Amino acid sequence: MAEAPWWRPDRYAERRPNLLARARIVAAIRRFFDDRGFVEVETPALQVSPGLEPHLNAFETALAEPFRDGPVTRMYLHTSPEFAMKKLLAAGEEKIFQIARCYRNEERSPAHHPEFAMLEWYRTGANYRDLWTDCEELLAAAAEAAGVERFERAEKSADPRARWTRIGVCEAFEKHAGVDLAATMDDAPDPAPLIEAARSVGVWTGPRDRWDDVFFRIFLARVEPHLGVGAPAILYDYPASIAALARLGPDRRFAERFEVFACGLELANGYGELTDPAEQRARFEADRALRSELHGSAYPIDEDFLAALETGLPDCAGIALGVDRLAMLATGAARIEDVLWAPVAGPG
DSSP: OOOOOTTSHHHHHHHHHHHHHHHHHHHHHHHHHHHTTOEEOOOOSEESOOOOOTTOOOEEEEEOOTTSOSOOEEEEEOSOSHHHHHHHHHHTOOEEEEEEEEEOOSOOBTTBOSEEEEEEEEEETOOTTHHHHHHHHHHHHHHHHHTOSSEEETTEEEOTTSOOEEEEHHHHHHHHHOOOSGGGOSSSOOHHHHHHHHHHTTOOOOTTOOHHHHHHHHIIIIIGGGTTSBSOEEEEEEEGGGOTTBOBOSSTTEEEEEEEEETTEEEEEEEEBOOOHHHHHHHHHHHHHHHHHHHSOOOOOOHHHHHHHHHHOOSEEEEEEEHHHHHHHHHTOSSGGGGOSSOOSSOO
16 A cells, blocks of 8 residues: 555644654754854856766756747756855855755655755865864754654664764775775775675675776775764765775875765765866766766766866865765654655655
């Protein structure tokens, strides 16, 4: 039997306590950043480029031009407001945040929804480690607003007010998977040694897997479930091959990238931001080539974003945090739909 729609009074009544907790968390987020001198900004979801991460699929639309002949302009709903917010930094803003609606065209799961709320904030003159304190204080404020002592999910719990775990990616692989990740890393990582390591710990690999693919297979199967149990965890210094939009660190094998986990769930992803336009273009072109190989097509580059980098993006750090997932952790909800005011129609 199909599940009753979310707006049925009986189903809505079950979810309402979670929704009220969510509302208090969102209000606390705004107070948190207002108290610290941040400006709340709003940027459009409709963009010429949705983001270029090869494994994220965007929703595509078109901009009609009724008074012109020829094809309409292809547009996309963004997967993150990152490009637009960095343009504001290039324009002169110094401390900004946004709670944005974002869109990813992928399979739904208990922790994934096609439309979701993303909190992003950026600070000029800051490095990625400065954001760690922001995260610790913000999650404590969210728990207080929700009226809970601990986050809960899948029979795991984490106290956001306790001392957080801070662990490097290589250390986490050694500790939780028994894999010497650093020994498999070089300028052009060969997947063979990591494939061998994965198979030795019972992790399946595919015949066409790249080094990055094997990294994530081991990570998801053996490392992530252990992160953020007891207290939230900061996993930092990701391999350079998965730097995304983060700058590389003094040891060029690693990027200034970190993620926040609680109860084995990824909650946030932060960077010491890459400001070099030439290196950024090279990464974009590599991402587009990989996406074309994997999916047969690629999204366009936002040339206006690269122009903003050319103008001058100041040294800065930024982070994206899933508001819906934070609400799930604070309420103990099993599914993301249980903390959404009006979930997108369709199977959960």
